Amino acid sequence: MTQQTTGGTASLESHTGLTSLTEITSSPDPQAHYARLRKQWGAVAPVEIERKDDVVVPAWLVLGHAENCQVMRSELDYSRNAANWRWNVENLLPPGTAIGTYTPSVPRPTAFYHDGDERKRLREPLDEALAALDERVVRERTTDMCERVIDRMGPSGSGDLVKAYCRPIGFLAMTTTLGFDLETGAMLMADAASLVSGDGDRVAKAQANTAGIVLEHIRQRREEGGEDLLSRLAVHPNFAHDGEIASSAIVPVSAAAIFLTAWITETLHQVLADRSFAARVSGGRLTLDGTLDEVLWRRSPIAQSPAPRFALNDVELGGRRIRRGDALVLGIAAANRDPAVHTGDPWDEVDNRSHLSWGTGPHACPAPRLARLIARTAVDQLLRHMDVTLTEPTDDLPWAASAWVRHSERLPATWSQVPTAM
Numbered sequence: 560m561t562q563q564t565t566g567g568t569a570s571l572e573s574h575t576g577l578t579s580l581t582e583i584t585s586s587p588d589p590q591a592h593y594a595r596l597r598k599q600w601g602a603v604a605p606v607e608i609e610r611k612d613d614v615v616v617p618a619w620l621v622l623g624h625a626e627n628c629q630v631m632r633s634e635l636d637y638s639r640n641a642a643n644w645r646w647n648v649e650n651l652l653p654p655g656t657a658i659g660t661y662t663p664s665v666p667r668p669t670a671f672y673h674d675g676d677e678r679k680r681l682r683e684p685l686d687e688a689l690a691a692l693d694e695r696v697v698r699e700r701t702t703d704m705c706e707r708v709i710d711r712m713g714p715s716g717s718g719d720l721v722k723a724y725c726r727p728i729g730f731l732a733m734t735t736t737l738g739f740d741l742e743t744g745a746m747l748m749a750d751a752a753s754l755v756s757g758d759g760d761r762v763a764k765a766q767a768n769t770a771g772i773v774l775e776h777i778r779q780r781r782e783e784g785g786e787d788l789l790s791r792l793a794v795h796p797n798f799a800h801d802g803e804i805a806s807s808a809i810v811p812v813s814a815a816a817i818f819l820t821a822w823i824t825e826t827l828h829q830v831l832a833d834r835s836f837a838a839r840v841s842g843g844r845l846t847l848d849g850t851l852d853e854v855l856w857r858r859s860p861i862a863q864s865p866a867p868r869f870a871l872n873d874v875e876l877g878g879r880r881i882r883r884g885d886a887l888v889l890g891i892a893a894a895n896r897d898p899a900v901h902t903g904d905p906w907d908e909v910d911n912r913s914h915l916s917w918g919t920g921p922h923a924c925p926a927p928r929l930a931r932l933i934a935r936t937a938v939d940q941l942l943r944h945m946d947v948t949l950t951e952p953t954d955d956l957p958w959a960a961s962a963w964v965r966h967s968e969r970l971p972a973t974w975s976q977v978p979t980a981m
């Protein structure tokens with residue numbers, strides 16, 4: 560069906576009064592925003608990524624499922640390298656923007672920022688190191704780490720579950736898998752919080768500190784050897800120097816830990832807020848894996864991928880003219896609820912794994928199995944050891960102020976340890 564939509568050929572910068580991505584992602588009902596944008600613009604809509612000193616940084620938000628797949632799969636038209644972004648080429652970005660952190664004009668040496676053969680060279684070590692991880696060991700270490708965080712919550716207490724449990728677990732699980740001890744993990748976690756602060760000086764300091772810790776660790780692991788992720792990356796022949804290894808490790812520490820936190824938070828939110836959901840889980844009608852999938856479909860932890868693409872050519876997408884150099888933001892949560900794939904017919908949902916919460920194409924997440932193992936263990940451990948009750952109606956709780964990830968900013972709760980059977 561052809562929709563009547565606004566301005567098919569107008570340039571991205573010519574649009575004004577754009578909706579901000581952060582406003583959408585942190586609103587109580589982002590799907591209502593996506594539906595409104597879809598109605599006005601079709602499958603591709605202009606939005607505001609960020610505003611700094613009255614300068615609005617625009618991008619195309621890709622709302623359609625098919626259009627998201629098209630962008631994610633075509634490296635020839637859509638690049639991950641922000642050197643191709645008009646706002647970098649023409650030096651239009653005001654200093655100190657948060658988006659500047661994700662879109663360096665000189666790409667860092669990791670698969671995340673590259674296309675084609677260079678992406679393959681840098682991605683291969685990650686794929687191989689992840690495939691070689693012993694899942695039994697990861698489960699044991701994650702369980703151990705969860706138990707230590709649960710112990711710190713005390714026999715009973717109250718507070719914010721995101722701060723007390725989900726955030727430390729998301730980060731420490733990641734740093735533990737890389738091979739850091741808990742103390743170093745806590746330092747890296749503090750740096751990661753600074754990386755998304757939007758404060759240029761703080762970001763630079765945190766980047767330097769993280770790089771120092773990781774580089775030191777790489778040297779150590781190369782000498783001593785080991786089974787963890789970083790030890791495997793440290794000896795991979797594809798890397799030309801330690802800076803490449805450090806960058807490849809820092810993406811998981813800084814970005815994936817935030818995604819994990821969001822997934823764990825929203826799964827606990829779903830289970831604890833909706834008693835019928837909890838009853839389905841405890842009654843055996845829904846597995847924890849089923850619950851985790853439900854969250855990926857309906858409340859994707861990544862609302863928009865924080866890895867925009869940059870048009871390499873003048874192209875048409877979803878009936879809209881995209882100019883060379885435009886930024887495109889992949890609308891994962893919008894695509895997951897695109898009426899074309901999510902019809903509301905329950906029979907269409909049986910075994911339907913076509914959601915885009917892991918991305919697709921050359922930059923798709925390399926770690927869905929590992930992420931699931933960690934998230935499942937984290938949720939299972941908390942529910943096994945603690946009796947948790949949310950203490951505020953969750954409809955009133957704020958959402959994290961982010962353009963990219965969506966999760967409750969806090970989950971106020973009371974908890975008490977479940978007595979262990981003798």
Ligand code: HEM
Nearest residue numbers: 670671811815818819864866916917918922924926929930
């Ligand atoms: C064990 C934890 C995780 C690790 C180690 C990890 C690692 C990575 C890496 C290295 C990339 C970049 C790949 C590339 O550009 O070639 C990536 C991409 C991605 N990850 Fe993960 N990730 C983890 C957890 C998650 C979680 C929990 C989610 C959300 C459900 C997620 C969703 C994604 C998506 C959507 C992309 C693709 C972004 C795009 O194409 O724009 N990841 N991940």
